[in-house]
Amino acid sequence: MRNDRLLLDAAREVFAAHGASASVALVAARAGLGIGSLYRRYGSKTELLQRLCVLSMQEAVDAATDALELPDAADALAGYIRTCVALRIGSLSPLAGTIETTPEMLSFALRARDLHDRLVKRAHRDGRLRADVTPMDINWLISQFARTSPVAEADDADRILHQRLLGVAIDGLFTAEPSPLPGPPPTTAHYENRWHTARSDAGGPQPPAA
Structure with missing residues (x-):
């Protein structure tokens, strides 16, 4: 649950600043998590x-x-x-x-x-x-x-x-x-x-x- 909130907070900041073209890798890095952790929670960038x-x-x-x-x-x-x-x-x-x-x-x-x-x-x-x-x-x-x-x-x-x-x-x-x-x-x-x-x-x- 904590990691999910970290991902969502990081995603809001990244996509607000860079738009939908920002990479999910940048979101994961911002959250301090691996890209695999992100995809275990969200099957695609659109879903996120x-x-x-x-x-x-x-x-x-x-x-x-x-x-x-x-x-x-x-x-x-x-x-x-x-x-x-x-x-x-x-x-x-x-x-x-x-x-x-x-x-x-x-x-x-x-x-x-x-x-x-x-x-x-x-x-x-x-x-x-x-x-x-x-x-x-x-x-x-x-x-x-x-x-x-x-x-x-x-x-x-x-x-x-x-x-x-x-x-x-x-x-x-x-x-x-x-x-x-x-x-x-x-x-x-x-x-x-x-x-x-x-x-x-x-x-x-x-x-x-x-």
Whole structure:
């Protein structure tokens, strides 16, 4: 079990940084394990990538579920964003369109989207979240910061800088007198269509975050 978690953590970091073209040998080396150990757990690179996406979306579901239990809607949304970034949820967007979407991926994606949308709508009803921010804006914000999270070997200065900028971005969601956002809001189709592949036969919406 411990080795499996080491592999998945290493895979998330490697594929987030290098995309789907990264080798499984690099993943195994990053985890400090042999390539044979990796293939005993995952029969192919695609299987590893699909498992990684499911894990990421399951973590998003857990983060949103916990956040919805908090009484303050704004604090709940801000905490959810920080948790997702810390877990690097959304950092796997370079994989979009490179692997087939499985029914399990789709199931978790739909659940994660529903909870995510509920968090944003609750913050709007509370009157704290700026009116022009949509659930998709929050998705993209999480993805951008997750993808730029410092690697394990980064020094404290890089980590602090990343947290400072994330704090600025989150505060901007709740500013009392916001400047108008440019252009139309991002669409769900724009976000999800990245996950379509020629071989995907799952149908319906594709994963909103991984």
